[in-house]
Amino acid sequence: MESMSELTFGSLTFKVAQGDITRFPAEAIVNAANKYLEHGGGVAYAIAKAASGDVREYIRISKEAMREQIGRGWIEHGEVVVTPAMKMEQYGIRYVIHTVGPYCGGKWDEDKKEKLKKAILGALKKAEELGVKSIAFPAISAGIYGCPFEEVVKTFREVLEEFGKEAGNLEKVYLVLYSERDYERALRVV
Ligand code: AR6
Numbered sequence: 740m741e742s743m744s745e746l747t748f749g750s751l752t753f754k755v756a757q758g759d760i761t762r763f764p765a766e767a768i769v770n771a772a773n774k775y776l777e778h779g780g781g782v783a784y785a786i787a788k789a790a791s792g793d794v795r796e797y798i799r800i801s802k803e804a805m806r807e808q809i810g811r812g813w814i815e816h817g818e819v820v821v822t823p824a825m826k827m828e829q830y831g832i833r834y835v836i837h838t839v840g841p842y843c844g845g846k847w848d849e850d851k852k853e854k855l856k857k858a859i860l861g862a863l864k865k866a867e868e869l870g871v872k873s874i875a876f877p878a879i880s881a882g883i884y885g886c887p888f889e890e891v892v893k894t895f896r897e898v899l900e901e902f903g904k905e906a907g908n909l910e911k912v913y914l915v916l917y918s919e920r921d922y923e924r925a926l927r928v929v
Contacts, residue, residue, distance in 0.1 A: 744925075744926050744929060746896070746899075746929065747903075748899055748900050748902070748903025748904075748906075749903035749904050749906055750903065750906050750910065751899060751902065751903040751906045751909060751910065751911070751912060752910065752911050752912070753895075753896070753899040753903075753912050753913075753914070753929075754911065754912070754913050754914070755892075755913075755914050755916065755922065755925045755926060755929055756875075756913050756914070756915050756916070756922075757915070757916050757917075757918075757919060757921075757922035758915055758916075758917075759785070759915075759917065760782060760785075760786070760875055760877050760915045760917075761785050761786055761788075761789035761790075761827060761830075762789070762827070762830045763830065763832070763875045763913065763915050764830050764831040764832070764873075765831070765832065765871075765873040765874055765875035765911070765913055766831065766832065766833050766834065766869075766871035766872060766873050766874070767832070767833065767834040767835070767836055767862075767865075767866050767869060767871045767873070767874045767875070768786070768824075768827070768832050768834075768835055768836070768874070768875045768876075769835075769836045769837075769838055769862045769874065769875065769876045769877065769879070770782065770783050770786050770835055770836070770837045770838070770877075771783060771838070771839075771840055771877050771878075771879040771880065771882065771884075772801075772814075772820075772837040772838060772839050773839060774813040774814050774815070774839050775802075775812065775813050776798065776801040776802055776805055776814070776820060776837055777798060778794060778797060778798055778801065780883055781882045781883050782877045782882065782917075786827075786835060787801075789826060789827050790822070790823075790824060790825040790826055790827050790835065791825050791826065792826060797822070797825075800822055800823075801820060801822050801837060804820050804821065804822050805820045805837075808820050808821065814837070814838075814839055815839075816839055816840070816841065816854040816855075816857040816858050816861075817838075817857035817858065817860065817861040818838075818839075818861060819836050819837060819838045819861045819862055819865045820836075820837045821834050821835065821836055821837075821865060821869065822834070822835045822837065823835070833869075833871065834869055834871065836862045836865050836866065836874070838858045838859070838861050838862045838879065839858055840854065840855050840858045840879035840880030840884060840886070841854035841855055841858075841880055841884065841886060842880070842884045842885070843880060843884055843885045843886035843887070844884075844885045845885050845887070847886060847887050847890050851880075851886060852890070852894055855879065855880055855886070855891065855894045856894060856897070856898050858879055858880075859876065859879065859894070859895060859898045860898055860902065862874065862876065863898070863902050863909065863912070866909050867906070867907050867908060867909055870908050871908070871909065872908060872909060872910045872911065873909075873910065873911040873912075873913070874909065874911070874912055874913070875912075875913040875914075875915050876895065876912070876913065876914050876915065877914075877915060877917070878891050878892065878914065878916060878921065878925075879891065881921075888921065888924060888925075889924065889928050892914070892924075892925045892928040892929060893928055893929075895914050895929075896928075896929050899912055
């Protein structure tokens with residue numbers, strides 16, 4: 740991670756970073772999942788591959804965890820599932836928190852924003868519950884789900900600003916952008 744931008748909200752620091760989230764040294768990383776935890780593409784596939792080496796195996800582990808933690812075979816916006824980091828432990832990652840953002844297909848409105856807020860907040864609350872000090876997010880919904888990137892980044896900032904007031908153990912929240920271009924774009928928004 741060469742360069743970073745940092746904001747402070749209460750006891751929380753929110754940093755925009757550039758890199759591959761599957762190697763990012765945060766205690767918990769968040770997966771931009773779909774509701775069935777079928778990690779077929781994007782960051783979900785990358786995380787499943789990096790964790791277990793076998794994507795199908797990690798999908799099985801995720802679905803089993805979902806049954807245990809949620810009691811059914813899908814999650815709503817705001818509900819999250821935790822799975823072990825497995826091979827990513829070598830980078831200091833302990834947990835993967837799966838959350839589901841809205842599908843936008845290029846459109847953006849209040850409803851999508853609310854769903855994204857729930858998805859982010861659900862993961863933050865779970866991180867507090869797990870007692871971790873750091874969590875890294877990808878740009879949830881800004882890839883395959885087609886939500887406008889700038890709006891996604893703005894929503895992160897808003898949620899963190901609010902959450903900073905009630906944060907407990909959590910000290911560092913990272914938004915990790917994969918490409919240099921996204922990183923530069925994010926810096927212009929936060
Ligand atoms: N590290 C950090 N960010 C990444 C990485 C990585 N290794 N790989 C991709 N990104 P997406 P979504 C960025 O499509 O829009 C999956 O199939 C990517 O550039 O992964 O929420 C799920 O199973 C983009 O900015 O998630 C769902 O079906 C961001 O991660 C669906 O896609 C999110 O892109 C979810 O779509």
